Amino acid sequence: MKCAVILLLTSSCFTWSSAIYTPNRAASKKLKHLLEPPVYPEVAGRRGDNVTLPCILRSKPSHYKIKWTKLQPEHVGPENIIMISNAHAFKPYGHLGQRASLRKAHTMDASIQLSHLELEDGGTYRCELVNGIEDESVDITLRIEGVVFPYQSKNGRYRFTFREAKEACAEQDGILATYSQLYRAWTEGLDWCNAGWLLDGTVHYPILHPRPVCGGELLPGIRSYGPKDKNHDKFDAFCFTSQNSGSVFYIPGSFSFEQAVHACQRMGAELALVGHLYAAWRFRNYDQCDGGWLRDGSVRFPISNPRERCGGIPEAGVRSFGFPNKTTHLYGAYCYR
Ligand SMILES: *[C@@H]1O[C@H](CO)[C@@H](O)[C@H](O)[C@H]1NC(C)=O
Numbered sequence: 447m448k449c450a451v452i453l454l455l456t457s458s459c460f461t462w463s464s465a466i467y468t469p470n471r472a473a474s475k476k477l478k479h480l481l482e483p484p485v486y487p488e489v490a491g492r493r494g495d496n497v498t499l500p501c502i503l504r505s506k507p508s509h510y511k512i513k514w515t516k517l518q519p520e521h522v523g524p525e526n527i528i529m530i531s532n533a534h535a536f537k538p539y540g541h542l543g544q545r546a547s548l549r550k551a552h553t554m555d556a557s558i559q560l561s562h563l564e565l566e567d568g569g570t571y572r573c574e575l576v577n578g579i580e581d582e583s584v585d586i587t588l589r590i591e592g593v594v595f596p597y598q599s600k601n602g603r604y605r606f607t608f609r610e611a612k613e614a615c616a617e618q619d620g621i622l623a624t625y626s627q628l629y630r631a632w633t634e635g636l637d638w639c640n641a642g643w644l645l646d647g648t649v650h651y652p653i654l655h656p657r658p659v660c661g662g663e664l665l666p667g668i669r670s671y672g673p674k675d676k677n678h679d680k681f682d683a684f685c686f687t688s689q690n691s692g693s694v695f696y697i698p699g700s701f702s703f704e705q706a707v708h709a710c711q712r713m714g715a716e717l718a719l720v721g722h723l724y725a726a727w728r729f730r731n732y733d734q735c736d737g738g739w740l741r742d743g744s745v746r747f748p749i750s751n752p753r754e755r756c757g758g759i760p761e762a763g764v765r766s767f768g769f770p771n772k773t774t775h776l777y778g779a780y781c782y783r
Pocket residue numbers: 494495496561562
């Protein structure tokens with residue numbers, strides 16, 4: 447009642463009340479100016495790629511601005527704005543703004559181009575038409591094509607707090623995976639019986655072949671521990687990485703860790719990171735039936751064509767020998783250049 451009275455007197459109450467109903471409005475009202483549903487609900491690209499997130503006008507109000515924001519999963523800056531543009535000016539914001547431009551393929555095109563995609567760019571984006579009367583928006587998901595890999599500390603199982611898990615992924619050329627990345631990896635064959643942190647602070651593990659020691663005989667799926675105490679609880683990590691600009695190669699030998707370091711250096715390269723090896727396996731079908739040292743001191747090998755004499759596991763994957771004593775002279779070297 448009070449509001450209705452004010453509403454007659456001032457338009458600010460009107461603005462205020464319409465803001466409250468935004469979710470309903472988005473769900474129920476047909477958009478007048480923006481093409482909906484968007485041209486594609488999801489756009490995918492690998493790290494380093496350039497992509498276009500489509501946003502097309504059906505009709506133009508006389509005055510308007512286009513505002514692009516990133517909604518998920520993490521905050522990119524004040525109000526998560528990437529750019530605001532009107533007929534005359536284009537203003538970029540934050541680190542995403544530096545890599546953003548408007549496509550402007552035609553006069554009704556408000557699509558945004560993002561160049562040199564980074565792992566963190568995945569998520570939901572919003573294209574908003576702001577005309578001061580009735581703002582409209584459409585949401586588009588950008589999916590970074592990549593690979594999820596479980597990562598365990600060299601000190602053993604369940605040694606990472608949330609922050610340590612984040613750092614461990616970064617050290618292996620990755621970031622903590624999101625739930626949707628883990629879910630997709632599970633559909634693509636990831637079965638892992640150790641729980642790991644995800645980007646949102648929850649802890650999960652993916653099971654394709656249910657077994658008593660891995661959460662019992664439930665149906666296959668993602669087992670969840672829910673949100674955990676980021677400062678005190680300790681688990682492994684699920685990391686996510688994508689294509690990179692280098693290449694991975696193997697040097698055969700019976701090296702200690704130090705010798706493997708030098709073997710790569712002689713080739714103008716460095717020992718590869720775990721993320722490098724997974725990316726080579728995922729994007730180049732890298733297959734090498736020999737254990738080799740990696741920079742973190744672990745020994746692994748990538749298998750794309752599973753066969754009896756290579757670990758004997760029927761699924762493709764990157765196999766691990768854990769973290770052997772660095773003085774053992776048994777393994778080759780995986781280098782990255
Ligand atoms: C991506 O866009 C940048 C300019 O923003 C350009 O220099 C680069 O060559 C493009 N890369 C690809 C792979 O198209």
